[in-house]
Amino acid sequence: MALMCKDVIERDEKVVIIQQCIHCGGETEWPITYEQWNDWQVKHKFIQEVFPEMSVDDRETMMNGTHPSCFNEIFKDMD
Numbered sequence: 001m002a003l004m005c006k007d008v009i010e011r012d013e014k015v016v017i018i019q020q021c022i023h024c025g026g027e028t029e030w031p032i033t034y035e036q037w038n039d040w041q042v043k044h045k046f047i048q049e050v051f052p053e054m055s056v057d058d059r060e061t062m063m064n065g066t067h068p069s070c071f072n073e074i075f076k077d078m079d
């Protein structure tokens with residue numbers, strides 16, 4: 001199973017995805033339902049289909065753990 005997340009805790013019908021920001025090291029927890037996790041990670045549905053109400057920034061942070069502001073910092077440092 002291709003799991004890109006750092007850690008996943010299964011609690012009853014809930015799944016908590018824990019992602020760490022590569023820039024500041026801060027961890028973000030994303031509690032989602034098992035159904036959503038299954039659709040996203042097992043059935044490989046598009047993330048925008050699984051979490052239609054989530055903002056683009058939030059989806060990005062959930063996928064790679066990096067905060068949008070930190071992401072900008074990384075690119076700024078590359079200049």
Ligand SMILES: [Zn+2]
Pocket residue numbers: 021022023024025026066067070
């Ligand atoms: Zn960060």
